[in-house]
Amino acid sequence: MSASEGTYVVGVDSSTQSTKALVVDVATGRVVASGQAKHTVTGGDRRESDPRQWWDALCAALEQCGDVVREAKAISVGGQQHGLVTLDAAGDPVRPAMLWNDVRSAPQTRRLIEELGGPDAWAERTGSVPSTSFTVTKWAWLMEHEPEAAARVAAVRLPHDYLTERLTGEGTTDRGDASGTGWWASATEEYDAKTLEHIGLDAAL
Template sequence: MPLVAGVDSSTQSTKVEVRDLDTGEVVASGRGLHPAVTAPRSEQDPESWWGAFNEAWAEAGAPDVDAVSIGGQQHGMVALDADDCAVHPAKLWNDTESDPDVTRLVEQLGGAAAWADAVGSVPVAAFTITKLSWLRRTHPDAWTRMQRVLLPHDYMTFRLTGERTTDRGDASGTGYWSPSAGDYRLDLLRLIDDERDWSTALPTVLGPMETAGRWRDAIVAPGSGDNMAGALGVGLRPGDAMISIGTSGTVSAVSETPTADPSGTVAGFADATGRFLPLVCTSNAAKVLDAFRRILGVDHAEFDRLALAAEPGGPVLLPYFDGERTPYRPDATGAMSGLRSDLTREQIARAAVDGVACGLLDGLDAMRKLTTLDGRVVLIGGGARSEAMQAVLAGLAGMDVIHADVDEAVATGAAVQSAAVLEQVEHAVIQQRWGLGTGNPVDGVDGGSIRERYAELRDA
């Protein structure tokens, strides 16, 4: 039977999912770990990603596939020399050391609105363009040696094919590719260095149905950023919203037209199909729940039981543990208000869930101002497996909420892309054939006045 593979090269690991082309059945999978990182300095040797891929591929049985695609963590900076060796460890999306460069770049172009008009997004420390500015400012020798710039998914595709390519979805998160114009904005890179020939430093942007090259006997699809691949994996449709709860939290939606938010809350990305994917990202999501589980000394099931047993009205948590991207507060820390001497373990667990949920729902509100949301909210990610998180979001979202029935949305979406490119059919054809886009409906719980109380603490 013909097989296709999807790869999720994330912050924490590389996951491989091998599927039957005709039925979509998962026939093999594997996983390889990446070095652990913690903001503000979040760096990895890109060679470690390749090692993790080979480990995951071997665990999946080193299958013979007809097509493969890479979904990778967005934004990261992979700066290479003339021999394609890294001049500095790759800067990841959650590295905030380039925060001083954000203000300078925004001011150089004339303000946030000018950036939103140029590339649909206002740069934050996550964006590649700010990391390039940081590299030149802090490591001039590495800057001199740098000849090419790739994103994490580009680097992995390059290791497979030997070709330097990217796709419109991942390119739209760099801060120097315009979703509305469909092209690089080299003038923005010249704000960093106006003597470098940037046209030779950047990968070719492939269309959704183009081929990046071949690996062994397999076609290699363009790949994309993890958020774009995740949208493919859950069959996200215009009008739907997707909330992903992983290390970070994201809220995204498929739009038929490009978006531009001068406030910087919503990033105006492209997707992997030819449409657009406006997105809000929070830096603190499942790791907040993990921290409170550790504090309480409980497993996932007991944490959910505690949170769901608490009545609304307990303490309020602002979960900005390691700085925050939305709202943009890179130096922030967490805060809790409403503490009383009769505080219970149940209230502590519920405060953690409510705090993460409210941050994500702020993103959903911002999304509604830019695009029509009249469908469902689809929950994905490890943190979305929490029954308490599902119930709180369903109670507060104002839309029907489902928990997606795919275990690895990014790897699944990459597999969808590999199958679509192999057969040269629309992605929706593969999604329908494989039965994607379904999930389990979630019943909500009473959130009380938590959103109003959260807003008071956030804006204090």
């Protein structure tokens, strides 16, 4: 398929179990190519994935789309929320990502809500009350159970932000993803300093 036939964009969905890619004709909305590759997720209460396999899956999905993917003018990445991706100074994962459905942080969730004023105070300050899926609870779990790993963390990312950074070389996020962390205040559109200080996380990360 040649560029003269249309302008193409790529949409990527990196979900819990697989990464999918669609090449779409902007003018018509027609899907001209697609690809999909699966992820491995651990079982039980411990729901983890190696972030590098998301990148491998993205590359595989794009390869399945064929040569037309090279004609795309833009790419947009979306995916699962809440997961905690921890990177070292070289940009490599410190440990497997804790996914949204990893429930080991249930005790930390209850404690954080209580220690920072209760549900009403959380809702007023950040616009949400954290559940076990929220990133803030997973960071609290990591600090408590794997302090050596936490000390090596030079950057914190969310799952699809990890892929965006691999594609562009820039660490970035969006309001939608940030709203599921527990440390983003929707009213001020800033990271909540009180929450970050309480969990020992530098906003620069």
